[in-house]
Ligand SMILES: [Zn+2]
């Protein structure tokens with residue numbers, strides 16, 4: 001736990017001070033239990049990992065206080081999905097909810113809707129010729145989900161599929177032409193276009209197929225000429 005973190009009981013919140021600004025998690029306490037309600041990280045502290053630091057310090061504090069945890073806050077739930085080492089804090093009946101964060105997505109006209117649950121296996125950007133041509137854009141922001149965590153909730157009969165290769169089945173709405181996702185049967189993963197997922201924070205970790213880039217992205221992330229080795233590529237990286 002960090003020095004500038006505290007449990008401010010008068011205000012019912014855990015607080016983390018950073019350069020005079022306070023990020024916090026509000027809670028309700030009852031004997032032996034705590035419910036984390038809402039997390040706020042002021043925009044001026046954004047993009048610096050402050051949210052993760054606050055999440056970790058908060059859950060460490062819950063552990064130190066020996067309380068059973070309930071979570072109403074989406075941010076903390078997301079954080080716990082990525083940090084399952086805190087799952088043992090959850091009160092009975094809360095376990096399932098921790099894995100059940102759901103994001104909705106829809107096509108351009110709204111006829112087709114889908115949901116994904118949990119967190120993506122990989123997230124990043126693809127610069128391949130096929131994504132460029134298919135999306136009519138220089139870069140595709142992808143989020144790859146296990147096939148069984150993607151569910152069509154509306155308009156299944158309005159979905160059409162096109163595949164140029166057996167690796168990628170590209171799905172779109174027949175009515176509006178809006179692109180939805182690409183199924184990769186060989187990897188048993190589905191790329192749901194990250195831009196479509198409501199409430200989802202894209203946290204890219206890599207650039208794929210940078211060897212065919214149309215634009216350079218100087219974000220310091222690894223740039224694979226094709227794909228990382230664990231996705232079946234050469235694993236070779238290129239400069240920004
Ligand atoms: Zn549509």
Ligand SMILES: [Zn+2]
Nearest residue numbers: 126127128131
């Ligand atoms: Zn691609």
